[in-house]
Amino acid sequence: MKRIRMLAALLILLTIALAGCSTAKPYKETKFLMDTVIEITAYGPNAEEAVKDAFAEFKRVQRLSDKFDANSQLSQINRAAGVGKMAVDPDLALMIDRSAKMSRLSQGKFDITIGALTELWGVGHKGEYVPSLRDIKQILPLVDYRLIDLDSAHNTVFLTKSGMALDLGGIAKRYAIEKALEKLHGHGIHSALINAGGDISVIGNKPDNTPWRIGLQHPRKADGLLARITLDQWNTVETSGDYQRYFIKDGVRYAHILDPHTGVQPSEIASVTLISKNNSADIRSSAVFVLGIDKGLELLAQYPGTEAIIVGTDGRIIVTPGLGSSVEIEK
Numbered sequence: 001m002k003r004i005r006m007l008a009a010l011l012i013l014l015t016i017a018l019a020g021c022s023t024a025k026p027y028k029e030t031k032f033l034m035d036t037v038i039e040i041t042a043y044g045p046n047a048e049e050a051v052k053d054a055f056a057e058f059k060r061v062q063r064l065s066d067k068f069d070a071n072s073q074l075s076q077i078n079r080a081a082g083v084g085k086m087a088v089d090p091d092l093a094l095m096i097d098r099s100a101k102m103s104r105l106s107q108g109k110f111d112i113t114i115g116a117l118t119e120l121w122g123v124g125h126k127g128e129y130v131p132s133l134r135d136i137k138q139i140l141p142l143v144d145y146r147l148i149d150l151d152s153a154h155n156t157v158f159l160t161k162s163g164m165a166l167d168l169g170g171i172a173k174r175y176a177i178e179k180a181l182e183k184l185h186g187h188g189i190h191s192a193l194i195n196a197g198g199d200i201s202v203i204g205n206k207p208d209n210t211p212w213r214i215g216l217q218h219p220r221k222a223d224g225l226l227a228r229i230t231l232d233q234w235n236t237v238e239t240s241g242d243y244q245r246y247f248i249k250d251g252v253r254y255a256h257i258l259d260p261h262t263g264v265q266p267s268e269i270a271s272v273t274l275i276s277k278n279n280s281a282d283i284r285s286s287a288v289f290v291l292g293i294d295k296g297l298e299l300l301a302q303y304p305g306t307e308a309i310i311v312g313t314d315g316r317i318i319v320t321p322g323l324g325s326s327v328e329i330e331k
Contacts, residue, residue: 065172269313
């Protein structure tokens with residue numbers, strides 16, 4: 001049922017985004033990749049070939065970074081933890097390098113070495129399982145981005161402590177979107193929209209030259225909108241929330257986003273949406289989510305051109321000033 005509600009919410013987003021696009025015929029495909037629904041819509045004479053090439057990039061990044069695929073390079077890195085270095089694809093090395101940078105800037109609140117913790121919790125894969133604090137504490141020493149030995153010149157990775165594991169869930173999808181956009185641009189596409197599970201990027205305006213307009217799901221109303229966003233000067237929307245993969249047990253909500261320092265779920269924020277002018281912005285919405293409202297806004301201030309809509313678990317809605325009239329909060 002949670003997956004059905006998520007798909008319904010994605011349809012809300014797409015219905016708003018594609019409304020009014022009748023001036024040119026689009027080519028559109030939808031696939032289930034990277035554990036989410038991905039839809040790519042493009043306009044232009046090469047639209048079909050462009051969309052297929054864009055999806056090929058999603059598949060390629062997934063093959064590199066899927067922790068559930070025993071044959072992925074990510075899984076091979078994890079199996080070699082404490083044993084030896086692995087030669088990897090340059091794109092995987094770049095994802096790890098970017099993650100390390102984000103870890104430093106967020107003081108470790110974004111950390112891809114969280115893999116052993118996400119495996120312990122297994123939110124979305126273990127029913128309503130809640131690990132003991134003792135089990136969590138045993139895992140925490142394995143979570144430390146500073147224990148990654150990355151040689152960017154030779155594209156090798158070594159996890160220096162046995163039992164460590166990388167989880168690229170916080171960056172792989174956005175990276176795949178970037179690579180897909182490169183393919184669309186390479187085919188001369190000037191109008192397109194990629195929706196990857198609510199993470200959205202656009203190229204240009206709609207064919208009638210009006211800006212794309214999308215709906216943002218309310219984190220506590222499965223079929224309701226929190227806001228409408230006009231992408232008149234923005235081209236990227238990324239959201240992290242406690243309503244995407246979660247369960248409620250004994251009145252407590254347990255979501256898939258974990259604090260690398262405590263091993264449990266942050267409790268101050270329900271959702272963070274970052275709206276950016278830069279498709280390759282290094283800041284991640286999950287980092288702001290874990291940091292909390294005040295420290296998250298401090299981190300955001302280091303990224304000109306990126307704004308936020310934050311919903312607190314207490315119901316507060318914070319819209320950063322730079323969004324101005326581009327955002328309309330639903331009443």
